[in-house]
Amino acid sequence: MSEAILDVENLNKSFGALRVTDDVSLQVMPGELHAIIGPNGAGKTTLLHQVSGLLASDGGTVRFGGEDITGLPMHARVHRGIARTFQITSILPGFTALENVALAVQGRSGSSFRFFGIASREQALNDEAASLLDLVGLAARADLGAGTLSHGEKRALEIAIALATKPRLLLLDEPLAGMGHEESNKVIEILRSLKGRYAIVLIEHDMDAVFALADRVTVLSYGRVIASGDPAVVRSSPEVRAAYLGDEAA
């Protein structure tokens, strides 16, 4: 297990008396799609916040590529190769789709692009942004205001923004939330195309998507890991069915 790209050990987080993350350990291998499921309030998003650096942990360690990053702020983790999307769609509605991605490319490259250069003329930056938009199927939408995109397109844009930071690990917080069947199929296709090229941690409530995509599934309940492993094994575990899947998996 030593070659895991993400290694979370005995992680804890409490809000007052409520233990939201309770001694959680999990590993993600390079290229692996690791899904985290669990009922609402199980602490999935909190765990993602702790891994991405948005929230500080009370105890335990987060190791990324062998380096202890437990104490690093979010932007520093981004530079090491951890990108994330948010449960609540986070795009810049006043900027075009292309500008959204270009800004992320720039965030990654920092000073290697002229900070005070004229934004619309930086060809290399815009080319890279355009190719990422193409990857998520938004090439035709590049010059539209991001705020005018459909919900599904916004989620796809978020994924392009996350990819622009050149991550080795993608943390996706419910990328299919609030989508119709057709839209969610498009995003599932995007995720399938990314699978294997990036290590991915996926939080998702859509069980069909989770079991279609995941290499490994970890189940959280009240902040604790109650099962982890091969999707088929997890799916048939009686404990998991009692806690979460209920009749859906029967």
Added chain:
Amino acid sequence: MSLTLVLVQTLNGLQLGVLLFLIAAGLTLVFGVMDFINLAHGVQYMVGAYFAAWFTAMTGSFFVGLALALPSALLLGLLLEILVFRHLYGRDHLAQVLATFGVILFLNEAVRILWGAAPLSVPVPEILSGSIVLMPGLLYPVYRIAIIVAGLLIAVLLYFLVSHTRAGMLVRAGATHPRMVSALGVDIRRLFTLVFGFGAMLAGFAGIMIAPILSVEPGMGDQILILAFVVIVIGGIGSIRGAFVAALLIGLVDTLGRSFSGDLLRLVMSPAEASQTGRAIAPMLIYVLMAAVLFFRPAGLFPAAR
């Protein structure tokens, strides 16, 4: 109320307007982008003027003084941000007002200790001294024209920076979506520090430019700070464009109001009453204007996009 006088006062109003803009631009960015009320912004203007006086006296040249005073104002802004202000971003507005008011008292006293309570004066640079004839019968000091031109140039530069450069895009994005910009790998704190320092430098620049025509004294930033707040409220908090329009509006209304409200009132009342009422009304005009703007557009003239 001759035409010449109206023109001269209009130019004076413009000159006050661009100065207000230089101060308000930083204030509105800091308030709008970081939701931080910085009462100490006015002392940046005062300190800019002191730096100008000090460096000019030391080097004998206003322009060398300007070149030294600008980075000094920037450094002071950065220093204050790192030492004091960054610890206040997470606090409520009352804590911010109290702490930054403390900074005003501290810096007003500090300049009194360093340079004395007596006003300093800075000579108008040779090359910009004298007056030019703008039209027959209308003489106007070159230095005041230089202030107007410099202020307008800065406004154009600022507009370009904020709307068309990567840095400006990051600032605009960071203002509305700090968490997301942080997820792009941008150190949002450092970005805020830079914005802060830049705003402080602009206020300092206003102080430097005004030093040759006003007396440089402790507390000179306090009065103008109130005007700057009126400007950003009218313009819409967080909006550079709003700050520009509102600053010129306030500059003109205040200057022209003080000169001509008596004359206008004379049309409807006796001369003695008119001049007395005019004197009473003139200082209130900008606040009446602010109340009217807030009544019709509570978010200001150009509310910043959220």
